[in-house]
Amino acid sequence: MPRCLHRPTVLLRRGALLLALALAGPCSAGPTLEAVRARGQLVCGVNTMLLGFAAPDAQGRWQGFDVDLCRAVAAAVLGNAEKVQYVGLSAPQRFVALQSGAIDLLSRNTTITLAREASMGLHMTAVAFYDTQGFMVPARSRIRSTRQLKDKTVCVQQATTTVRNLAEYSRNHRLELKTLAFEDFDEVNTAYFAGRCDAYSGDMSQLASLRARLATAADLHVLLPEIVAKEPLGPMVRRGDAEWTAIVRWVIYGLIEAEEFGVTQANLEQLRASSQEPAVQRIVGTGDDLGKLLGLERDWLARAIRTTGNYGEIFERHLGRNTPLGLPRGLNSLWNKGGLHYALPVR
Ligand SMILES: N[C@@H](CCC(=O)N[C@@H](CS)C(=O)NCC(=O)O)C(=O)O
Incomplete structure (x- = not known):
């Protein structure tokens, strides 16, 4: 100034x-x-x-x-x-x-x-808002730790910090994750909730938000405890x-x-x-x-x-x-x- x-x-x-x-x-x-x-x-x-x-x-x-x-x-x-x-x-x-x-x-x-x-x-x-990146999985999958994600497919949105963090996490933990990335938010959500991916990765707050808006009582989803990256918003x-x-x-x-x-x-x-x-x-x-x-x-x-x-x-x-x-x-x-x-x- x-x-x-x-x-x-x-x-x-x-x-x-x-x-x-x-x-x-x-x-x-x-x-x-x-x-x-x-x-x-x-x-x-x-x-x-x-x-x-x-x-x-x-x-x-x-x-x-x-x-x-x-x-x-x-x-x-x-x-x-x-x-x-x-x-x-x-x-x-x-x-x-x-x-x-x-x-x-x-x-x-x-x-x-x-x-x-x-x-x-x-x-x-x-x-x-101090956030962290994580994973959401369908409760019925019985996945409860990222260690169980080896070779799994993960839905993400392009043009976010999520994509690169995920690649680094996969490499660091030898998970060989397959990323399914969409430009459009609705497409990511539709793909995940239709079961096209084993997990959804994003900021934990966003995953909680999506779960609250889109999950049904019959289709429960859990957030895994591990942290992929810091996400200060x-x-x-x-x-x-x-x-x-x-x-x-x-x-x-x-x-x-x-x-x-x-x-x-x-x-x-x-x-x-x-x-x-x-x-x-x-x-x-x-x-x-x-x-x-x-x-x-x-x-x-x-x-x-x-x-x-x-x-x-x-x-x-x-x-x-x-x-x-x-x-x-x-x-x-x-x-x-x-x-x-x-x-x-x-x-
Ligand atoms: N915090 C991350 C992710 C932010 C982000 O844009 N997340 C997506 C996925 S949950 C989103 O909100 N998409 C809404 C849209 O593109 O309309 C960043 O800054 O890159």
Whole structure:
């Protein structure tokens, strides 16, 4: 953010530290925030149909974990979570959509890897969901470990991290897996549920989602315990807009920090009215004006929390034990509860 840093740097040289801090912000909005504001709408790329992450409900309203991240960003930057246009994107379409400027934000079960960040003109923001790649098999197959997959056929979708991870896993474990890869998601699902493959490989959350949506009571499916690869999922943005990258990143960290400090959708207004705790005041928008540093309103994070609740509330609403997916928090617990979510501090 050269334009943001420039002014304080010059002033620091003149020794006017306090003045510099007072003047630090609002920064230049950055092209994406400017475009989103001018349009009055955030254009968010999501999955076409992945129950729990992004799927239209009976009324045609998009619902899910990835959708709530779009809503939280829209609430933080526009003050209105309804001002989102959703663009359903398949695995092969997603990066082109972001590179071409067709979407402002890609919030779509996308794994962050070095190659993806360094070679595609894109940036990761933050890990929103710690996933792992695994296998699903029909319960009747009696396969309960990847050791029993030798020479078996595995269904996967092309243009995903899944394909290469699977090849490496097969080689490392001498499994001689045969891969049946399809470009189209529906084709993979149809092939697997019609019994054309012995196993389905993908991110564990996706396998749980597919099982919840497509398996029948008479045809049960189990997830094998072994882990094929780490799959850290998170929103991506275009390169070259540091302000926008920072906004999306800090909305995610803010939602995680809100959980850590006990700020929920239900107690937000009460904490805004009465909390004297500086960390809580920063989150609910009554303390230091951190929104200004991001080019946003003082209550940017409160607007997001009012809309979606904190990170834990989003997780439980769409993916948790009381949902069709029934996922445990596991790796997605907070750092002080045995998990990996350690938000950089909102201060
Ligand atoms: N996290 C992996 C996999 C993401 C992915 O696209 N998974 C597929 C298979 S479950 C999917 O969601 N497909 C939906 C579609 O293409 O419409 C990645 O980033 O490559």
